[in-house]
Amino acid sequence: MPASKANAQPSAAGGDTDSEHIAADICVIGAGPGGLAVATGAAAFGRSVVLIERNNFGGDVLHSGCIPSRALAAVANRAHAMRSAGALGIAAREPEIDLRAVSAHVAGVIAGVAPNFAAERFTGLGVRVIHAAARFINKKTVVAGDYRIKARRFVIATGSAPLIPAIPGLDGVPYFTNETIFTNQERLHSLIVIGGGSAGLELAQTYSRLGSRVMVLVAGKALADEDPELAAFVLEQLGEEGISIHQDTTVDSVEGGLGRVRVNVSVGGEKHVVEGSHLLIAAGRRPSTSDLGLEVAGIRYDERGIKVDAGLKTSNRRVFAIGDAAGGPSYAQVADYHASIVLRRALFHYPARVDARLIARATFTDPELAYVGLSEAEAVKHAKKIGVLRWPYRENDRAQAERKTTGHVKVVTSRDGQILGAGIVGAEAGELIQLWSLAIAKGLNIKDMSSWVAPYPTLSEMNKKLGYSYYATKSASPTLRKVINFLARFG
Numbered sequence: 001m002p003a004s005k006a007n008a009q010p011s012a013a014g015g016d017t018d019s020e021h022i023a024a025d026i027c028v029i030g031a032g033p034g035g036l037a038v039a040t041g042a043a044a045f046g047r048s049v050v051l052i053e054r055n056n057f058g059g060d061v062l063h064s065g066c067i068p069s070r071a072l073a074a075v076a077n078r079a080h081a082m083r084s085a086g087a088l089g090i091a092a093r094e095p096e097i098d099l100r101a102v103s104a105h106v107a108g109v110i111a112g113v114a115p116n117f118a119a120e121r122f123t124g125l126g127v128r129v130i131h132a133a134a135r136f137i138n139k140k141t142v143v144a145g146d147y148r149i150k151a152r153r154f155v156i157a158t159g160s161a162p163l164i165p166a167i168p169g170l171d172g173v174p175y176f177t178n179e180t181i182f183t184n185q186e187r188l189h190s191l192i193v194i195g196g197g198s199a200g201l202e203l204a205q206t207y208s209r210l211g212s213r214v215m216v217l218v219a220g221k222a223l224a225d226e227d228p229e230l231a232a233f234v235l236e237q238l239g240e241e242g243i244s245i246h247q248d249t250t251v252d253s254v255e256g257g258l259g260r261v262r263v264n265v266s267v268g269g270e271k272h273v274v275e276g277s278h279l280l281i282a283a284g285r286r287p288s289t290s291d292l293g294l295e296v297a298g299i300r301y302d303e304r305g306i307k308v309d310a311g312l313k314t315s316n317r318r319v320f321a322i323g324d325a326a327g328g329p330s331y332a333q334v335a336d337y338h339a340s341i342v343l344r345r346a347l348f349h350y351p352a353r354v355d356a357r358l359i360a361r362a363t364f365t366d367p368e369l370a371y372v373g374l375s376e377a378e379a380v381k382h383a384k385k386i387g388v389l390r391w392p393y394r395e396n397d398r399a400q401a402e403r404k405t406t407g408h409v410k411v412v413t414s415r416d417g418q419i420l421g422a423g424i425v426g427a428e429a430g431e432l433i434q435l436w437s438l439a440i441a442k443g444l445n446i447k448d449m450s451s452w453v454a455p456y457p458t459l460s461e462m463n464k465k466l467g468y469s470y471y472a473t474k475s476a477s478p479t480l481r482k483v484i485n486f487l488a489r490f491g
Ligand SMILES: Cc1cc2nc3c(=O)[nH]c(=O)nc-3n(C[C@H](O)[C@H](O)[C@H](O)COP(=O)(O)OP(=O)(O)OC[C@H]3O[C@@H](n4cnc5c(N)ncnc54)[C@H](O)[C@@H]3O)c2cc1C
Pocket: 029, 030, 031, 032, 033, 034, 035, 052, 053, 054, 055, 056, 057, 058, 059, 060, 061, 064, 065, 066, 067, 069, 132, 133, 134, 135, 157, 158, 159, 160, 178, 199, 288, 291, 292, 322, 323, 324, 325, 329, 330, 331, 332, 333, 334, 335, 364
């Protein structure tokens, strides 16, 4: 998109006594990871950018998602390490947890990360920042506070909010969501979690390790979007830690009050009551699309999000939608990836399209669960014959040294070895998956995965050894297969 000289900086066009008129190349609505990445990229290429945020810069990532959940989990995991230190020869002990200090730690981490998301950082790049709620008033104009913005392109990056299921009685019972739980300083004696996705299970394990008795209620299967073979490791570990996970459970109603919650459920036609002191709703997301004036802007949407094509264009050709607002998988890296596509399209007219196979994801339970590319079930549809390779953590020397032997690496290939998908469940899975992300992005063959030298002893060696094990699957001789598999351990 060419930036006319007149538009090199957002300009006050005047003409209306009540509001300032601004003309810009790009107007971004929402300052979460998606919106900020678009604003940064467009400003870096000299485009005039208006960025509108109605709340805090940083969106869910900084205030109510990724960062506070990792910070709180860090405390919980340290507490768990103290309780389970016996295996390493250190006297195990029950940690004394000061929840006020924990809360200060979480706030401190947010404060430490906040400068990366601060409004001043973006004004410094030449972005014009408006603190107000944005709304379209026609197909070409957005109003925000006292401003009317006309732009060549608009980018909706308004994210999502917790989905609160229509459960009878819920209105009358206090509950946490991700927007409130991270500022909690109260001891949660027993926590009922409704929802068995990433958010529900990460928080279930965190609170369990902080000392709460935790029960998880799930409408279907827990971690239903993940490879069941890998998810089973996570569910088993949570079970071993005393978290009760009730799958295929219908929540009929909720009753009670502060410190005393009763959830009436049905499982296979039988009625049960689950009681706890507190309730957390982690039942999915609702895209933030209301009050945006999408109808007057001619932008189609439904309850899952704004409708976009593979290039993230909405039904209004001037407007893109990205990240959680555009439905699809809800991850910060998706919002960021979407931003890169919009930038290529809007700035360079490059016909970039979303390729879902490239998006790696990780659930940060212990063990972590990470995946990239096609699942085994999807791969079967994609390629007539597939190969599945596995490498267990217990065969890795570093995993043995650190007593982190739970889990395995699993890779799905085409018949000729093209890497179609990879999943890892175990320690540092979110880090280890990244090599496979690169392999898939670059179209590598599984044979390439044995052509590099890894430092010893590292967990990353598992990725390489799995590459070697491919040769064993190709050998017709059972003896040779055994030899290759044996040698792979030393490769
Ligand atoms: C508990 C939890 C943990 C998570 N952990 C992870 C994780 O570890 N890794 C990961 O990748 N993802 C994680 N996510 C998901 C991740 O937070 C989201 O996918 C990501 O924040 C989406 O980014 P976004 O830019 O689309 O929207 P958001 O981050 O939601 O930002 C949208 C912004 O738009 C603003 N806005 C909305 N409407 C308007 C309006 N009308 N006018 C002006 N501004 C507006 C909002 O105030 C907000 O600041 C987690 C989510 C939850 C709930």
